[in-house]
Amino acid sequence: MPDLIHPTAIVAPGAKVADDVSIGAYSIVGEHVSLGAGTVVGPHCVIDGHTTVGANNHFYRFCSIGGMPQDKKYSGEPTRLEIGDGNTVREYVTINTGTAQDVGVTRLGDDNWIMAYVHIAHDCQVGSHTILANGVQLAGHIHIGDWAIIGGLSAIHQFVRIGAHTMVGGTSSIRQDIPPYLMGAGDPFRPVGINSEGLGRRGYAPEAISALKEAYKLLYRRNLKVEDAVAAMRTLMQERPESRDAVALMVDFLAESSRGIARS
Structure with a gap:
């Protein structure tokens, strides 16, 4: 359906774009990108790299998806980004591809709510049903379990693991692993109990x-x-x-x- 792709958008010849994908004005889709059915790409987005996007995702304006990792060791290897289904990715979000020093792929699961200005660095493995509030910053190699909620402006050190069902308060600084089910906040993060609610x-x-x-x-x-x-x-x-x-x-x-x- 050509009318779903704005005439100012640039879609590389090698890109795989499902028939019902919508691409907004001035957006760019690279040659190694695959966009699944029902996905919406807003205006002024760049989706590049070896990036596979599933069905029914929504990228709001000014997202930068699939850019090269911010790692000085990166030498142009064809590392990847894999995004599942049903994710909401708000304005100015950046998600980078992986590195050869790790598994070579950054992953975002299904039904995640990624708010404005979030950064997901190389080799992060984010599960499903998570919420990353405005300005959350994930350094490289971080693992986040399903249903985790990370409050706004929180920063997470590289290689940290955050367990499923955790709830992290805003402006937290996280330098060590947070076991599943916990809630807490602070700089450094301090647990206060189980996320029973x-x-x-x-x-x-x-x-x-x-x-x-x-x-x-x-x-x-x-x-x-x-x-x-x-x-x-x-x-x-x-x-x-x-x-x-x-x-x-x-x-x-x-x-x-x-x-x-x-x-x-």
Whole structure:
């Protein structure tokens, strides 16, 4: 449907653009870009690099998507950016491709809400259903789990992992891993408890939320080393089998943490 592409837009001959994609005035789509069905590209956007975009995404005006990584080691390798379905990407968002020093691909999952001026650097792996509020800055190699919410103007150090269902208050500075389910804020980030309200809205049973509160106490209130807290959580999983999967997510995260976790 040619009328969906503004006459001032530039679409490279090699680009793969679904028939119902809308591309606004003065936007540029590179030759290695694929845009899935129902996607809307607003005016004055640039989508470049080896970038694959799924269905029903909306890029608002002045986005820069698929640019080369801001990494001095980058030497022009054909690294990639992969974006899933149903994402909202607001004004002035920048998302870079990966680097050869990591997995070579930056990923954004499905149904994410990426607000204005967010930067997602090379090799970040962002899950699904997340919210990154205005001005959130992700350095390279960061992993963010599903349903995480990051408050505005927060900055996250490279290689940090943020677990699923976390809620980070605005203007936070995050230098170490944040386990799943936590909420907190500050410079540096300080946890204050479990995101029980968010978990309830997502269908977590009261028994599971109660078990997660106990897991939080083991990690943050009993003066235990992380490995000892993990051992106690494994016992908790046996004592409360109905909450096993919920607690296991935290246990697995802690076992894989390499930067250490944010502590109160």
